[in-house]
Amino acid sequence: MSKAAEIDIVSVSKVYGTTTAVHAISLKIPAGSYCCFLGPSGCGKTSTLRMLAGHEGISSGDIRLGNTVVTDFPPARRGTAMMFQSYALFPHLDLVDNVAFSLKMKGIAREERRAKALEMLKLMQMEAYATRRPAQLSGGQQQRVALARALITDPEALLLDEPLSALDPFLKIRMRAELKKLQKTLGITFVHVTHSQEEAMALADIMVIMNDGRIEQAASPREVFERPATAFVARFMGDHNVLSGRVTSNGDGVITMTAPEGQVFFVRGTGRQAGEAVDIAIRTDRVRLAQSDDKGFGFNGVVSNIEYRGATLKITVVGAGSDDFTVIASNDDEAVKSMAVGDAVSLSWAREDAILLGRMSA
Numbered sequence: 222m223s224k225a226a227e228i229d230i231v232s233v234s235k236v237y238g239t240t241t242a243v244h245a246i247s248l249k250i251p252a253g254s255y256c257c258f259l260g261p262s263g264c265g266k267t268s269t270l271r272m273l274a275g276h277e278g279i280s281s282g283d284i285r286l287g288n289t290v291v292t293d294f295p296p297a298r299r300g301t302a303m304m305f306q307s308y309a310l311f312p313h314l315d316l317v318d319n320v321a322f323s324l325k326m327k328g329i330a331r332e333e334r335r336a337k338a339l340e341m342l343k344l345m346q347m348e349a350y351a352t353r354r355p356a357q358l359s360g361g362q363q364q365r366v367a368l369a370r371a372l373i374t375d376p377e378a379l380l381l382d383e384p385l386s387a388l389d390p391f392l393k394i395r396m397r398a399e400l401k402k403l404q405k406t407l408g409i410t411f412v413h414v415t416h417s418q419e420e421a422m423a424l425a426d427i428m429v430i431m432n433d434g435r436i437e438q439a440a441s442p443r444e445v446f447e448r449p450a451t452a453f454v455a456r457f458m459g460d461h462n463v464l465s466g467r468v469t470s471n472g473d474g475v476i477t478m479t480a481p482e483g484q485v486f487f488v489r490g491t492g493r494q495a496g497e498a499v500d501i502a503i504r505t506d507r508v509r510l511a512q513s514d515d516k517g518f519g520f521n522g523v524v525s526n527i528e529y530r531g532a533t534l535k536i537t538v539v540g541a542g543s544d545d546f547t548v549i550a551s552n553d554d555e556a557v558k559s560m561a562v563g564d565a566v567s568l569s570w571a572r573e574d575a576i577l578l579g580r581m582s583a
């Protein structure tokens with residue numbers, strides 16, 4: 222029904238008094254993609270979304286939507302629409318009037334705007350409820366109405382601020398699938414802010430991971446998981462161990478790193494100087510326990526905790542400067558099954574499973 226627009230964020234900052242919430246971020250979100258902003262509380266994701274929507278002024282930088290610089294445009298002229306976490310429906314209006322509200326503000330005649338509102342309610346499979354008020358709906362139904370209301374302006378981009386957070390876990394997963402389907406059907410750009418790694422992985426074409434007002438990585442979920450860019454991303458996404466050390470040598474595309482306790486690790490990579498601090502990530506499911514494999518690289522440690530997880534065991538090991546090195550091992554492995562807290566174990570992984578992590582530029 223609508224055209225999609227590329228969103229270009231060019232060196233955008235947001236300063237509130239003495240707090241810099243967003244530090245000169247730059248990002249291109251391709252037209253028609255599903256983009257999720259993810260990060261811990263206070264990292265600047267909502268401020269970024271609100272600047273895209275025009276609900277918050279931009280301290281410096283520019284935002285372009287398609288070919289238009291919208292930096293100084295009010296929300297209604299940007300070609301974006303926003304769906305709020307709380308849905309912000311009017312309790313005293315029926316669904317048709319709720320959905321038609323922004324058309325009323327634009328001065329569109331009653332019959333025309335009600336017809337368009339009904340069309341949007343139909344798209345969201347809510348036309349049977351058209352004469353109800355928001356309080357007479359379930360959470361999931363209210364969310365559909367809020368979506369219909371945001372989409373009635375035919376936006377080029379839909380901005381969603383934690384759209385699933387008010388729903389119970391079961392509905393969250395169902396509505397998540399509906400959001401993805403809707404985005405595919407409409408073909409417009411969706412920008413969705415969430416706290417949930419799982420939600421972002423399930424929905425996004427591009428995941429943008431923010432930390433302290435900066436973008437740590439913007440890439441597909443697969444790339445973020447398989448090639449986390451920084452130690453922050455590896456830790457925040459989970460399922461990775463991060464080991465720190467210093468570069469001891471560097472040549473032929475292989476960096477040798479020494480951990481504080483003297484263990485030596487090898488990782489593919491270039492461009493690091495001897496003596497430089499370095500971090501590597503190793504996926505928790507790629508670590509072998511109690512195996513001496515001459516192709517593997519690892520260390521000896523002591524088991525500090527074992528959690529039963531059904532098909533797998535989560536084993537925490539102290540060693541190589543880490544006090545929570547985690548291994549996810551199959552529960553079918555007899556050697557692993559018999560392990561106990563306090564056991565000395567040897568851990569190893571294939572050289573290609575060590576990922577060299579970058580540092581954030583300040």
Ligand SMILES: Nc1ncnc2c1ncn2[C@@H]1O[C@H](COP(=O)(O)OP(=O)(O)OP(=O)(O)O)[C@@H](O)[C@H]1O
Binds near residue numbers: 237265266416
């Ligand atoms: N209106 C404001 N005035 C002053 N500081 C603000 C304002 N809004 C946000 N901040 C600060 O800016 C920083 C980023 O806030 P923002 O709401 O963008 O983070 P967030 O990643 O969306 O967090 P959350 O997940 O908790 O919503 C925080 O330090 C916050 O305290």
